[in-house]
Amino acid sequence: MRMRNLVASLGVAALALTVAACGSDEPDAGGGGGGNAASDACGDLHKFDTAAAADVAGSATYTKIKTRGNPVVGVKADQPNLGYKDADGKRCGFDIEVARMVAANLGFDPEKIEYKEIPSANRETALAGGEIDYYVGTYSITDKRKTQVGFAGPYFIAGQDLLVRKSDTSMDGGKTALKGKKVCSATGSTPIQRVKDEQLTEASNISEFKTYSECVSQLLDSKVDTVTTDDAILKGYAATAPDELRVVGKPFSTEKYGIGLPLADKALRDKVNTILETSATDGTWKAIYDETLGKSGSDSTPPPLEKY
Numbered sequence: 001m002r003m004r005n006l007v008a009s010l011g012v013a014a015l016a017l018t019v020a021a022c023g024s025d026e027p028d029a030g031g032g033g034g035g036n037a038a039s040d041a042c043g044d045l046h047k048f049d050t051a052a053a054a055d056v057a058g059s060a061t062y063t064k065i066k067t068r069g070n071p072v073v074g075v076k077a078d079q080p081n082l083g084y085k086d087a088d089g090k091r092c093g094f095d096i097e098v099a100r101m102v103a104a105n106l107g108f109d110p111e112k113i114e115y116k117e118i119p120s121a122n123r124e125t126a127l128a129g130g131e132i133d134y135y136v137g138t139y140s141i142t143d144k145r146k147t148q149v150g151f152a153g154p155y156f157i158a159g160q161d162l163l164v165r166k167s168d169t170s171m172d173g174g175k176t177a178l179k180g181k182k183v184c185s186a187t188g189s190t191p192i193q194r195v196k197d198e199q200l201t202e203a204s205n206i207s208e209f210k211t212y213s214e215c216v217s218q219l220l221d222s223k224v225d226t227v228t229t230d231d232a233i234l235k236g237y238a239a240t241a242p243d244e245l246r247v248v249g250k251p252f253s254t255e256k257y258g259i260g261l262p263l264a265d266k267a268l269r270d271k272v273n274t275i276l277e278t279s280a281t282d283g284t285w286k287a288i289y290d291e292t293l294g295k296s297g298s299d300s301t302p303p304p305l306e307k308y
């Protein structure tokens with residue numbers, strides 16, 4: 001039950017960190033997954049040159065970051081290869097690298113980013129309320145969200161898929177096989193909205209949690225039949241428990257990942273799009289992809305930007 005340990009440690013990562021910070025030097029002293037710790041640990045991060053960047057004229061967010069001295073970035077912490085925090089409190093994944101790349105190219109030290117864990121349902125309020133400067137965490141660009149926040153990107157394209165227990169073949173048909181199945185997803189996400197809008201299963205069969213790792217626990221405990229969200233996220237969970245879980249592999253949506261920004265800050269949106277554009281041509285995008293998400297086996301290239 002390696003995955004159960006991982007999921008448990010994802011859930012208690014903050015607690016484990018507090019304990020560790022309180023002075024225990026013992027390596028993984030009880031709780032948190034024992035021998036599993038090493039395989040869940042974040043490796044080396046990408047080295048970015050912190051450019052002597054020019055001010056982003058007309059960007060209120062940039063001015064705020066400059067005055068403070070470091071960016072405050074919203075992320076996920078329980079999505080392996082994307083936005084992940086290991087047992088030592090180190091963060092890694094493709095989204096984390098994108099967040100660091102943006103900081104470096106705005107002229108700020110990526111090591112000084114202050115991260116805030118914001119679940120799917122709270123992203124718009126966090127950006128609109130000025131709690132974070134930008135958000136990088138499997139955040140799909142949608143017309144509805146565009147009325148509340150700005151988006152640079154997309155920097156990656158995923159698709160909604162299903163995570164199932166390895167031996168269960170009853171959902172191999174993909175989204176049309178969900179009727180009568182207990183489906184779990186995260187509150188405020190596009191996948192759960194799609195399950196509801198398209199009535200892919202009965203309302204009474206839908207469970208919602210703040211995070212996908214809570215859904216994965218439910219799946220391992222046979223309390224639900226499937227976890228649905230982006231394939232990129234699900235592949236990360238499946239890779240941590242290949243004997244217990246698998247991804248069906250029949251994606252049924254297009255999820256364009258954008259960097260969430262305060263709605264009115266067009267100057268910052270344009271600047272971040274330029275940063276993404278440069279990263280696509282100078283090889284940085286590919287380097288950080290290969291070091292993170294690319295490890296799950298899929299080959300990818302940067303998608304065309306949607307400038308607006």
Ligand code: GLU
Binds near residue numbers: 140190255
């Ligand atoms: N990309 C989807 C969304 O933005 C699902 C992943 C997530 O919840 O972050 O809603």
